[in-house]
Amino acid sequence: MVVALRRLIINVDSLTPLLDTVNVPGDLRQLHASKLRQLANELRQELIDVVSRTGGHLGAGLGVVELTIALHYIFNTPDDLLVWDVGHQAYPHKMLTGRRDRIHTLRQRNGLYGFTKRVESEYDPFGAAHSSTSISAALGMATARDLDNKNHNVIAVIGDGAMSAGMAYEAMNNAGHLGNRLIVILNDNDMSIAPPVGAMSAYLSRLISSKSYRSLRHVATQVAMKFPRPLAQGFKRAEEYARGMITGGTLFEELGFYYVGPIDGHNIDHLLPVLRNVRDAKSGGPVLVHVVTRKGNGYPPAEKSEDKFHGVNKFDVVTGVQPAKKGNTPSYTSVFAKSLIHEAEKDEKIVAITAAMPSGTGIDKFYEAFPERTFDVGIAEQHAVTFAAGLATQGYKPFTAIYSTFLQRAYDQIVHDVAIQCLPVRFAIDRAGLVGSDGPTHAGSYDITYLATLPNFVVMAASDEAELMHMVATAAKIDDRPSAVRYPRGEGIGVELPESGVALPVGKGCVIREGSQIAILSYGARLQECLKAADDLAARGWPATVANARFAKPLDTDLIARLASDHEVLITIEEGAVGGFFAHVMQFLAVGGLLDKGLKVRPMVLPDRFIDHGTPSVMYQDAGLVSSNIVSNALLALGNTEQPKLVTPA
DSSP states (O other): OHHHHHHHTSOTTOSOTTGGGOSSHHHHTTSOGGGHHHHHHHHHHHHHHHHHHHOBOOHHHHHTHHHHHHHHHHSOTTTSEEEESSSTTOHHHHHHTTOGGGGGGTTSTTSOOSSOOTTTOTTOSSOOSSSSOHHHHHHHHHHHHHHTTOOOOEEEEEETTGGGSHHHHHHHHHHHHHTOOOEEEEEEOSSOOSSOOSHHHHHHHHHHHSHHHHHHHHHHHHHHTTSOHHHHHHHHHHHHHHHHHHHOOHHHHHTTOEEEEEEETTOHHHHHHHHHHHHHOOSSSOEEEEEEOOTTTTOHHHHHSTTTTSSBOSOOTTTOOOOOOSSOOOBHHHHHHHHHHHHHHHOTTEEEEESSOHHHHTHHHHHHHOGGGEEEOOSOHHHHHHHHHHHHHTTOEEEEEEEHHHHGGGHHHIIIIIITTTOOOEEEEESOBOOSTTGGGTOBOSHHHHHHTSTTOEEEEOSSHHHHHHHHHHHHHOOSSOEEEEOOSSBOOOOOOOSSOOOOOTTOOEEEEOOSEEEEEEESTTHHHHHHHHHHHHHTTOOEEEEEOOEEESOOHHHHHHHHHHEEEEEEEESSOTTSHHHHHHHHHHHTTTTTTOOEEEEEOOOSSOOOOSOHHHHHHHHTOSHHHHHHHHHHHTTOOSOOOOOOOO
16 A cells, blocks of 8 residues: 555656655565566666765676565565675665665765665664675574574675685585575676576576475485485485586585576576575575676676776766866875886886785786786785785795785784794785775774784885885885885875885984974874974964874884973874874883873874764864864863964064
C-alpha cells in the first residue's frame, strides 16, 4: 500500500521513477524481478550524477549496481548481515538503504561517509575503508550467530584485488576449518581467475548451487563412504576436480568452501537464482560465489579510463572530463617520484616498491623510467616490507612507498624484519597527516609515533616540496639503518625547486626566523602555519623564533637545548597523534634538566579522537593546528589572557 501511494505521488518528469519508489530494501523486495533491470539503469545514472558533483570512488560502484540490487532483493537485510570489503563500491548500497536523500552530501563535512560506517546505518554491520577485512568480520558474525542459535545469513563481499592480501586467505582457511554457514561473494572485476562467463557457466552455476545437486552430492558422498577408503577418496576427488575444471573452483574447495561460479555480475537473471539457491541451502559450511563484473560498467568514459574511474574529482557527466586543477604547483607525490627517479639515475641499486598504489604513490612514474626496478606487490603491505628487507640484505636500496595509514598493517614486519636487523629500507610515507574526504580511516596520524619509538630509525618530515627532494636524497645515502620520510597529500606550497636534492646532515634542524621569549619548533608540513603565527605575534609585539626540526629521530638536541635555554615558551607542532615528536622532545628536556628553570612547554598535536571527514583545511581547524591556535597557545603560556594591541611594524 505504501509503495503504491508513493508511486502515485512521484513526479511524472522524474528521471528515476522506479528508484523513487525504493527507500529501503523492503521496498525493493516488493518489486517484480522483471523491474530490476530498469532499477539498475536508474541507479547507475543517479550514481554517475551524484559522484560527478561530489567526487569519490565511482568505478567500483558502477561495477556492482546489479549485484547490490540482487543481494538486497534476495537477502533479508538488515536482519541478514551484508559486509562490504573496503567500501569503495558501497555508494549504490547507501542509496538503497535509506540514505538516498543524503547522497549529495557524500564525503562532505557532516555528510555521508565515503565507506561503510556502523553508526551511519543499521545496514552497515561493519565499518570499512581498508582492504581484506570482510571475510574475517563476517566469519566472526557467523560464529556469534551460531553461538546464539540464530539462523540469519551472513554475506561478505570481497573484490579480487582484496583477495591478494594474506588476511583474506587466513580468514578463508579458518572458515573452512570451522565449517560455519557463511556466504562469500567474490567480486572479480579485473584479473581472470576462471573461464569466460556466459550461458553455459550460468547454467552450471545454477545447477551446482541448487538443492537437488547439493542433495545428490550428499547422497553420493554417503554412498562413497561405504566403499574402501582409497575408492571413496577417489570418488570425492573426481567430483571436486570435475567441477574445478569447469568452474575454476579447486583452490576454494581446498580451503573448505563450496564454490559456485563464475556468473555474470551484470545479468540479474543469472544472479537471482544462484543467490536464492545459496540462501536456501541452510545446511553445510561456507560457500563462495564467484561473480565477474566490470569496473566502471555502463559509463563509457569510465570503461575507457585506465583506472576505470577508481577515484575521481568532480567531472562532466557527458564527457567524463575532470577539470584541471588551478595553478601549476606540483603535488608532493609527483615531487617524490621525480626525486626518486633522479636518484635512481645515479644509483642502479635503487629500486621502488608499492603495495597496489602505483599512481597514488608516484611509483607509476618510476616504472616508466625503470620498469625492471619497480615492484607492485599487490595489497600486501606486510610482504612489501619484508620483501624490501630481503632486497636490502643483498645490497639493494629499496624505497617502499606506502600511505601512512596502510603502513600500519606492516608494523610487525617493520619491527622484526627491518628495525631489529638494522636494514637500510627506505620508507616513503605519503598521505601523512589529515587527508580530507576519506576521513579517519585514511588519515596518516600515527606513523611518527610508531616509527620514532623504534631504535635505529631515521625519521624525517618534509616542511615543503623542496625539502622533500633533499630528504629523498638523504634517504638514498643512508646505508646503515632504516629511514623514513613523511609528506602530506596534495599540492606543495609553491617554493622554487632545486635541480636535484642534496643530502641533509642527519639529525640536524635549522632556525628559520629569530625572535625572543617564544620559540616555535615545527616538525613537518605545519611550518607555514608557524610562520603565519610568528607574523601575528610579531605584530602584537612578541617576535617569535621559528625552527624547523626536520628530524624526529635522531633529534637535533643542540637546537632544542638552545631554544629551551633562550626562550620562556617552547611550542612544538606536528601533524601526528599524541606520543610522537613532542614525546621525544619532552624526554630530552626532562632528562637533560632543561625544564628545571621554568620553561613553559606546549605541545600541539592531533587531538586524541578521530576527526570526521571534510576538507583538509577544515579538519586542521577542527584539530586546532592552524596559526590562530599557535598564537593563542603562546599568549596563554605567557599569561596574557587579554589580546594586546597590534603593533604596526616600522
